[in-house]
Amino acid sequence: MNPPALYPPLEPNRSGRLAVDEIHTLYWEECGNPDGVPVIFLHGGPGGGLSPTHRQFFDPAFYRIVLFDQRGAGKSTPLGEYRNNTTQLLIQDIEQIREMLGIDKWLVFGGSWGSTLSLAYGQAHPERCTGFVLRGIFLCTPAEIDWFLNGVKWFYPEEHARLIAPLPEAERSNVLQAYAKLLFCDDPEVFTAAARNWGRYEGSCLHLLPQADVTDHFGSVEVGLGIGRLEAHYFLHDSFLTDDQLIRNVDKIRHLPAVIVQGRYDVVCPPLSAYRLHQAWPEAAFHMIPDAGHSAFEPGISKSLVAATDQFKTDGRFA
Numbered sequence: 001m002n003p004p005a006l007y008p009p010l011e012p013n014r015s016g017r018l019a020v021d022e023i024h025t026l027y028w029e030e031c032g033n034p035d036g037v038p039v040i041f042l043h044g045g046p047g048g049g050l051s052p053t054h055r056q057f058f059d060p061a062f063y064r065i066v067l068f069d070q071r072g073a074g075k076s077t078p079l080g081e082y083r084n085n086t087t088q089l090l091i092q093d094i095e096q097i098r099e100m101l102g103i104d105k106w107l108v109f110g111g112s113w114g115s116t117l118s119l120a121y122g123q124a125h126p127e128r129c130t131g132f133v134l135r136g137i138f139l140c141t142p143a144e145i146d147w148f149l150n151g152v153k154w155f156y157p158e159e160h161a162r163l164i165a166p167l168p169e170a171e172r173s174n175v176l177q178a179y180a181k182l183l184f185c186d187d188p189e190v191f192t193a194a195a196r197n198w199g200r201y202e203g204s205c206l207h208l209l210p211q212a213d214v215t216d217h218f219g220s221v222e223v224g225l226g227i228g229r230l231e232a233h234y235f236l237h238d239s240f241l242t243d244d245q246l247i248r249n250v251d252k253i254r255h256l257p258a259v260i261v262q263g264r265y266d267v268v269c270p271p272l273s274a275y276r277l278h279q280a281w282p283e284a285a286f287h288m289i290p291d292a293g294h295s296a297f298e299p300g301i302s303k304s305l306v307a308a309t310d311q312f313k314t315d316g317r318f319a
Contacts, residue, residue, distance in 0.1 A: 005303035006056035018100065020071070020093050023084050027075035028068035028097055032060035037130075038103045039309070040094065041067040042121075044112035044136075046085075046239075047230030049074025049223065053297065057109065057133075057305050062313050066106070068097055070117075073226040080195065080225035082184070082233040087240040091121050098128065107312060109305075111135035111296050112269055113231075116239060116246065119277075122256070123249040131257040131316070132284075133308045135301060136266055136294050137274040139246050140239035144273060149175045149235075155267050156205055163201040166194065176235055183229050192221060195228030202227060205267045208293040250280045257316065258284035259308040261301055263292035 015029035032055075041054055049069050058065050069076040071085045071093065094117075098106065105128045110118035115134040122129045138144060153160035164172050171178035182194035196219050203218025204210055217223055234240070258281065262274035271288065278286040285308075292298035296305065 005299065005306045006053065007059060007306070008056070009052060010055055010060050012055075018068075018093075018097065020089075020096060021084055023078070023081060024071045025077050026068055026071065026093060026097075028066070030064065030066050030101065031055045032058060032063045032065040034064060036062050036064040037313075038064045038066060038101075038106035040098070040106050040108055041065065042094075042108065042110035042114035042117045043067075043070065043073070044110075044114045045073060045227055045230055046070065046113050046234045047073045047080065047226030047228070048113065049076075049226055057296075057302075058309050059313060063107075063309070064103075066097065066101065066103070068093075072230050079222070080229040082229055085230065085233065086237070087117065087120050087234075090117055091124050094121050095125065095128070104128075105130050107131050107133070107309075109133040109309070112138055112294065113234075116140050119246045119250075119253075120241065123246070123252045126253050126256065129253065129256055131312060132253070133259050133261070133305060133312075134277075135261040135296055135305060136269045137260060137262060137277050138269045139244070139273045139277070140234070140241055141244060141273075142238070144269070145176070145235045145238075147270060148268065152201075152205055152267055159201055159204040163197060166197065176232060179228075180232055180236060183232050191229070192225065196221060196224035198228035198231065199224030202231075202268065206293060206295040208263070208265050208291060208298060214295070247276060247280050250277070254281055254283060257312070259304075259311075260284050260286045261304045261308070262286075262288050263294055263298060263301055264288055264290050265292065266294040268294040 012029035012031050018026045072081040107130050108118045116138050167178045183191050200219030203215040262271050287304045289300040292300045
């Protein structure tokens with residue numbers, strides 16, 4: 001059931017596939033007003049892929065809504081492919097889609113890993129951005145990665161125990177390296193099982209009140225392969241970012257309007273990262289949702305995100 005704050009469901013005006021190299025072909029779609037104000041939606045993960053509900057954060061009468069599945073995610077092929085998959089290449093893909101669609105600049109909307117990619121893209125191409133709507137901030141620091149793989153057990157001990165259960169006792173002190181052996185092996189049965197287990201672990205922690213259907217969805221082959229393999233791949237490489245890069249380079253985008261929306265009880269991406277981003281970017285509006293976890297579909301978070309895109313319609317700023 002969709003939160004009431006969202007706009008009604010809608011179908012794409014057009015969609016297509018874009019080959020970006022010899023390995024990867026991206027799925028993209030465009031919704032809403034073809035002559036409207038452009039906005040690009042960047043999904044989470046890495047590897048999370050799109051949902052039809054992602055189209056509903058924007059007024060379709062006002063916005064030209066562009067969405068795409070990142071490399072290795074969703075309807076992009078091959079699913080779970082980590083070769084030729086880096087933050088810098090994803091930024092190039094965003095630019096290729098923008099140029100293909102003839103868009104000069106756009107509002108950038110992203111949550112979780114999508115917030116990471118939004119910041120990295122904006123800092124690389126500030127002249128192509130009109131503003132940012134960012135949710136569930138993830139800066140991809142070693143502390144955040146360690147929290148996700150180890151710290152979450154303080155809140156979800158049973159789910160963490162399930163995550164590490166397939167690992168040999170001697171390898172449980174380094175969950176990331178142990179899972180890498182499973183996720184990147186050549187046996188589809190082994191890496192698929194590991195990816196589904198990783199996906200289920202994340203899905204179980206997304207909401208303030210866990211939802212079994214979400215946990216099962218994230219543990220499916222379609223979601224698990226993208227989430228499991230690509231998150232591990234990016235974590236192993238610090239998301240292809242330098243130390244605290246996204247905070248250090250905030251000055252490149254501080255002149256642009258932005259809103260930061262964060263769930264107070266977000267266990268996947270804890271609030272400290274959003275707080276740090278706001279400290280570095282005090283001009284950005286900052287909304288801490290008191291009764292929410294991580295998911296964009298928590299009622300308070302959805303309401304705040306839609307309010308942000310609506311506010312941008314009226315004056316190009318965020319309250």
